[in-house]
Amino acid sequence: MNNIRRMKYSIVFLLEKENRDFFQYVENVYRTFSARWDVEVLIIANGKGGFLRNLLKGDHFYPPNIKAFDMSRRAHQAVCLNSVIGECSGEFIVVCGSYQQITISSFEKLLLSVDDDDDIVSVWRQDRFDPVFYRMQSDLFNMLVRRITGTSMHDLSCNVRIFRRPVLEKIELYGNMYQYLPVFAVRKGFKSKEVKCEHFKDHGEPREARAGFYRMSSYVGRMIDIFTIYLNTSFTKKPLRLFSYIGLLFFLTGICIFGFIFFQKLFMDQLLGNRPSFILAIVSMIIGIQIVGTGLLGEIIIFTLGRKKREYVIEEII
């Protein structure tokens, strides 16, 4: 092939679930990459139980320049990545999960599609093998995120992504934001691309065996995530705008109810004192004031602490 570029990739494997075929996966990916480029492999074992150590006991193929890290406790993926970013020497950092989600030929396709001006290349799995109901839920979730953030990601749950170094360095990674990292990166002005890949029917996790729902906590978690993204993308610098919308809604509702019953007292001889809706009106107004007050506190926090934090990202100065 003509377009061979000698750039170094760092392949980071986030090992979070026990998977018998893990080293087979590592080997496959390594061979695909090293056929054309210089690569290094990093494995982060994230979780209790030392399953990396158990895995290492077997007789496996090890790539020549491999580094392995064991997190002392189970951490968020963002934290894991943050902790090894200094160890990576590649211009691009390829992040893979603990089991294979796309076929090896897709890996090849993914690699060849990385252009010079791409900052993030993420995978959009086509023809997924998961049950229909799972796929529907996943599509719905991705659609919601697309709608709210105005980005165009279709597969946020796939664990294979390629980042250019600055993406991981310039964005402060924390909490569970790794899953939504493409969204945040696009908000920062990085260029993102999706590549359609074939779904690899995985052996590590027989999902088909279970019935159609995830655990309840994961739904709640995802709803909170969507809400967090919404806040982060719209209101972090101007909290009062959001809080005053909600607060004024409550306050005006209270005023309306109050006006209505006051009108009834004046002209229809209804007593004000023993009406439950009077309490409702007061409570509603109070909630409104409290929400606006919280927004004001937000403004003070932004002014005292967040003001010097620059939002803009400069592409070039000439």
Added chain:
Amino acid sequence: MDLSVVVPIFNELENVEPLYYSIRAELRKLPISYEIIFVDDGSDDGTREKIREMRKTAPDLRLIALKRNFGQTEAMAAGFDNASGRYIITMDGDLQNDPSDIPVLLEKIREGYDVVSGWRKDRKDTFLRTVFSRMANFIISLTTGIKLHDHGCTIKVYEAACIKSLSAYGEMHRFFPVLASMTGARVTEIPVKHRPRTYGASKYGFDRVYKVFMDIFSINLIIRFSSTPLKGFVFLSIPFLLLTFCFCILTLLAWTYDWTYGKVLFFMIASVLNVIAAMHLVMLGILGEVVVRNSDLSHTRLPEITRKSIPIFSDSNE
């Protein structure tokens, strides 16, 4: 360097060239060293390429290209952070400001002011927009005590040290003079020319009016209470404390004079609700104190500019 002209630009393909040449023509008449900074706020109509092209023949033009559209304030902040002049002038990128006002503004700031704002005395905008803007300016002047006729005018000249210490954030460009005055800056205004928009329509819907009024609300809170938030929140809670007091008395009256059982209950609940509201606000204030005390307190300190000696003629001439 004496002067930096910062112009945030967003999709102004037709305007950049005439704008640059008219500013340059004006500045060349003056015996000062200058730079013209165009901050490209993520234009997608080829403005950036145009500026790059222009730069080949224009050594005094600098381009700061942002990665995506971050809004006018952020673009200005990018310009301020990279400006090297002693004075900084901001201008609109749509040719509505007239560069021939620059010498007049400079003349004024040399009298010993830190911020000189333009005042579009003869505005070339639609009637509705003019009315809203009059209203907003009146309220800002009344509540903040910084009496300017035209807070929203983009053409302003700043002492660089003054505007850099402000740390522009979150769509606050309208309030730069107000924020500057917090740190002791001397603010004044002079009438400038205003030209009608040659192409493109400006948006001025309800949404924007609402946002401006919310911003006025928060700027007032910030200038009064950003170093003493508890005070601000206690003031906010006073009406609720008064209501609590009234309802407590009514409860006692109802109790002693054997009013109906419903009335006693009602007044009691009302007083308890008001106590909750007041306490919540006070607690927010305490939280605010915690935030402010743990910040670097830079917003409470007066920067260097306030200590500079005032030229004698600034007072005697007026």
